[in-house]
Structures are given as C-alpha cells and as structure tokens.
Amino acid sequence: MRLVVLGARGMLGQALAWRLADSPHEALLWGRQELNITFPGPGAAPRFKPLREAKPDAVINCAAMTDVDGAETHLAEAIEANARAPSALAAACQEIGAHLVHVSTDYVFDGTKTGPYLETDPTAPLNAYGRSKCEGEQGVLKHLPTAAIVRTAWLYGRGGRNFVDTILKKAAEGASLRVVDDQRGSPTWTHDLAGALLAVAQKRPSGILHVTNSGHCTWFDLARAIVEEAQALGRIPAQVPVTPVASAEFPRPAKRPANSVLDNSRFIALTGKPLRPWREALVEYLKT
Numbered sequence: 001m002r003l004v005v006l007g008a009r010g011m012l013g014q015a016l017a018w019r020l021a022d023s024p025h026e027a028l029l030w031g032r033q034e035l036n037i038t039f040p041g042p043g044a045a046p047r048f049k050p051l052r053e054a055k056p057d058a059v060i061n062c063a064a065m066t067d068v069d070g071a072e073t074h075l076a077e078a079i080e081a082n083a084r085a086p087s088a089l090a091a092a093c094q095e096i097g098a099h100l101v102h103v104s105t106d107y108v109f110d111g112t113k114t115g116p117y118l119e120t121d122p123t124a125p126l127n128a129y130g131r132s133k134c135e136g137e138q139g140v141l142k143h144l145p146t147a148a149i150v151r152t153a154w155l156y157g158r159g160g161r162n163f164v165d166t167i168l169k170k171a172a173e174g175a176s177l178r179v180v181d182d183q184r185g186s187p188t189w190t191h192d193l194a195g196a197l198l199a200v201a202q203k204r205p206s207g208i209l210h211v212t213n214s215g216h217c218t219w220f221d222l223a224r225a226i227v228e229e230a231q232a233l234g235r236i237p238a239q240v241p242v243t244p245v246a247s248a249e250f251p252r253p254a255k256r257p258a259n260s261v262l263d264n265s266r267f268i269a270l271t272g273k274p275l276r277p278w279r280e281a282l283v284e285y286l287k288t
C-alpha cells in the first residue's frame with residue numbers, strides 16, 4: 001500500500017512513522033513543510049497538488065490544531081485546521097480515489113452519558129476544540145462518505161507533550177501531585193493507535209470508529225499508575241504522594257467532559273481484537 005501520513009511530525013504522526021519503518025508499505029511522511037493543510041491558496045487545487053501527484057492508496061490525517069485551551073481564544077484557527085482543511089482534504093481524496101483515515105477525538109461528546117460512548121451517540125462538544133473537530137468529522141463524511149473517522153482519546157507517546165511524561169518528570173523531581181479525579185477516559189499509547197490506524201487503512205471501513213486502549217480510569221488513577229509503575233521499573237527513586245482533586249480546583253479555559261470512554265466494539269469486530277489494556281500499554285511505554 002502506498003500511504004501518505006499528514007501531520008507526520010506530531011506525536012501520533014511520529015508513532016506512525018516508526019511503525020511504517022518496519023512495514024511493507026510505501027510511506028510518504030509529510031509534515032507542515034511538505035503539505036500545509038490550511039495553505040491559504042485559492043481553492044483546494046494548489047493546496048493538495050502534492051497529494052494528486054503522489055497518488056496514494058490511502059491518506060492518514062494526523063494534522064490538527066490540538067491546543068484544547070488555546071482553541072477557546074483561537075477559534076478561527078481551530079476551525080480552519082480541524083474542520084475546513086479536513087473537508088477540503090476529503091474532497092481531494094475523493095478526486096484521486098484515495099481512502100482517507102481521519103483522526104478525531106472523544107471531546108466531541110459532552111460526557112453526560114453513564115456508559116461508554118457508541119459511534120452513533122449524539123455529539124455535543126463542550127469546548128471550541130471539540131466543536132471544530134466535530135465539524136471536521138461532518139465535513140469529511142460529506143465530501144467523502146467512504147472515509148474512516150477514527151475517534152481516539154488521552155494520547156501519550158514519544159515526541160510530544162503529554163500527561164504521562166509530565167507526571168514522570170514531576171515525580172522524578174520528588175514533587176507531590178494533585179490530579180483531577182472527576183474526568184474518566186481511556187489512556188491510549190500512540191504506538192498502539194498507530195498499529196490500529198494502519199489496520200483501518202488496509203481494511204478500508206467507512207464511517208466512524210472508536211479506537212483506544214482497553215479499560216478506563218480517571219486522570220488521578222492514571223497518575224497513580226504512572227508513579228507506581230515508574231518506581232517498580234526504577235525510573236523514579238521513590239513514590240510521591242498523588243492526591244485526588246476536583247476539576248473545579250483547576251479551572252481551565254476549555255471545559256472537559258466528565259466521561260469520554262469510547263466503546264470499541266466496531267473496531268474489535270473489524271480487526272478481531274481490542275487494543276491491549278491501558279495499564280499494560282503504559283508499562284510498555286515506560287520501559288522504552
């Protein structure tokens with residue numbers, strides 16, 4: 001398969017690059033320099049010229065404006081990168097006959113559901129980032145109904161700012177930690193998600209799919225697990241105390257959903273197996 005990865009220098013894009021280095025696929029790894037998806041040219045034609053020339057079988061779009069709090073004050077930028085550009089990209093993929101795998105987020109939901117969210121549950125984003133990603137999903141499917149939208153959540157991995165590395169650093173400095181205990185989701189290692197995205201690109205399903213590591217926890221549970229596992233692996237000298245707190249104690253510009261656990265049944269039916277449990281993936285990440 002000839003594959004283009006957009007946003008290839010981001011955290012998820014780099015995980016895809018590492019996976020693809022070991023695969024039989026022909027991969028074109030494009031960052032902003034190779035293809036700026038929000039290039040302000042006239043119409044979609046000049047923007048996606050490199051894609052038309054490359055003629056890939058599939059495109060995986062990891063490019064996005066991912067600053068959740070920043071999107072509250074830079075809404076136009078978020079809409080451009082997360083909604084308008086993916087819609088134009090979908091139109092270009094339609095034209096060249098490439099399958100599109102577009103990455104989206106759990107933040108399209110408002111978190112009021114008690115159980116895991118299904119792909120068919122109504123979206124109701126609480127923040128500007130979620131609204132822009134939601135609009136992007138709709139735009140992609142409007143221009144290319146055969147596209148696959150992969151919603152994922154709580155990513156961490158090499159080469160990007162993320163919660164796991166932040167907690168590790170603070171724990172290594174011996175700092176005690178206060179972490180919110182009223183937001184529940186599924187921590188997901190970019191390495192595992194990258195493998196799933198390649199499977200989706202090969203199987204070419206249409207519509208929305210939820211893909212995360214299995215199981216769920218709160219940010220507090222995750223922080224405690226990082227500290228316990230890092231100490232067991234000798235990555236930090238001693239365990240530091242982790243205290244659960246309410247989100248209200250850490251006011252942030254963007255509101256986050258209380259529950260954004262995603263039901264992965266459709267992905268499991270497609271590939272025959274779930275991604276491994278989040279804690280197993282975390283231990284593997286801490287070992288690398």
Ligand SMILES: NC(=O)c1ccc[n+]([C@@H]2O[C@H](COP(=O)([O-])OP(=O)(O)OC[C@H]3O[C@@H](n4cnc5c(N)ncnc54)[C@H](OP(=O)(O)O)[C@@H]3O)[C@@H](O)[C@H]2O)c1
Nearest residue numbers: 007009010011012032036037038063064066105152154155
């Ligand atoms: N991180 C999470 O917890 C999380 C959770 C759920 C879903 N997601 C989704 O997962 C995907 C990947 O996220 P990530 O964590 O890997 O984010 P990331 O590290 O911020 O990577 C995003 C990449 O997109 C690039 N980009 C931004 N605007 C671009 C443009 N106009 N043209 C080309 N490239 C552009 C960025 O390049 P620059 O550095 O040059 O700006 C960056 O390399 C996104 O769709 C995100 O919404 C992430």
